Amino acid sequence: MFHQIYIILAGFIIGLLSGMFGFGGSSISTPLLRIFFLIPPYYALASPLPMTVISSSVASAKYYKENLIEWKVVWDLLLFIVPGSVLGAYLTKYISGKVLMLLTAIFLLYISLRFILRRDIRLIRKMEKRYLIIPAGFFIGFISGLLANGGGIFVVPVLFLLGMNIKKAIASSLVVVLLGVIPSIIVHTYLGHINWLLTLFLTIGAIPSSYVGASLTVKMDRAKLQFLYGLFLFLFSIYFAIFEIIVS
Numbered sequence: 001m002f003h004q005i006y007i008i009l010a011g012f013i014i015g016l017l018s019g020m021f022g023f024g025g026s027s028i029s030t031p032l033l034r035i036f037f038l039i040p041p042y043y044a045l046a047s048p049l050p051m052t053v054i055s056s057s058v059a060s061a062k063y064y065k066e067n068l069i070e071w072k073v074v075w076d077l078l079l080f081i082v083p084g085s086v087l088g089a090y091l092t093k094y095i096s097g098k099v100l101m102l103l104t105a106i107f108l109l110y111i112s113l114r115f116i117l118r119r120d121i122r123l124i125r126k127m128e129k130r131y132l133i134i135p136a137g138f139f140i141g142f143i144s145g146l147l148a149n150g151g152g153i154f155v156v157p158v159l160f161l162l163g164m165n166i167k168k169a170i171a172s173s174l175v176v177v178l179l180g181v182i183p184s185i186i187v188h189t190y191l192g193h194i195n196w197l198l199t200l201f202l203t204i205g206a207i208p209s210s211y212v213g214a215s216l217t218v219k220m221d222r223a224k225l226q227f228l229y230g231l232f233l234f235l236f237s238i239y240f241a242i243f244e245i246i247v248s
Helices: 002-021 026-037 041-046 048-065 071-094 097-116 130-146 152-161 166-180 182-190 196-219 223-247
Strands: none
Touching (some): 002 048, 002 152, 048 166, 048 182, 097 223
16 A cells, blocks of 8 residues: 555656656656666556656646647657657567666766756757757657657757747647657557556656646746756666666
8 A cells, every 4th residue: 555655656756847847757757666666677667658648638738728839849749759759669679678777777867967957048049940850859759769758858958959948848848748658658558568557556646746847837937946856867867777787
């Protein structure tokens, strides 16, 4: 019973962070499930994905009310994320669980540095060069499928560097995650990587907190919060990598 309560609490934390920072939450849930609950690698990777659909829907509803979603960019990204995610998810069949976990640790380290080193200077001032979304979308999809991640943390910095307002980047990212993660869920379900009971308990915690997280982002300045979160994720990713090397 306490085990289930702790998983719900983990889902609450994941939902809060995903709602605030514009990602589905699987990048956080995977190491949490591995480190604190010793969930097997493939279940830890894929079981949070269905939760991502629900929590992203809840947070996106808040951003939609605030008119922060750039729908044209969302559809441009999805057009190339979907085939990339299918390919990446299918290749998990041929890659060992240990390799996937270590890739996830590297993925988290990269994300943490993006938060810590974020600058207000953008590479492109306006969303004029949309052709850059084509390779970016396929790459985001491939990595998200391979690591069973919604890809939202990649989407936010890409859109920001392309000149989008940071709040709109977060809002649009959640919609991309919501729709783009569906092919990965289908493939991982086919491969038997999803523990649906685990998914249920994570989702129970994530539903209310994801809306709260989105509401906080809309109302408050996030610069200091992003830095602290990035620092936490940096230390967490290093610990996760060491943990996997020792126990795997």
